[in-house]
Amino acid sequence: MSKVTFNFRVEEALKADFIKKAKENNRNASILLRDFMQEYANPAPGTVPQPPDPNTQGRKAAQ
Numbered sequence: 001m002s003k004v005t006f007n008f009r010v011e012e013a014l015k016a017d018f019i020k021k022a023k024e025n026n027r028n029a030s031i032l033l034r035d036f037m038q039e040y041a042n043p044a045p046g047t048v049p050q051p052p053d054p055n056t057q058g059r060k061a062a063q
Contacts, residue, residue, distance in 0.1 A: 018032075
């Protein structure tokens, strides 16, 4: 299967937070995004992927 580049826009703070958290967990941000896309596009049998809550725009709600 050929590979392509997928560009998308996110808030600068979100990108920085994501990369920081990935590094803290010894993970590569690109691999995490690919893993998420794979799981979302091809969920395990019997599961339904849930999109982020639009009210929190994908971030955890403030407590």
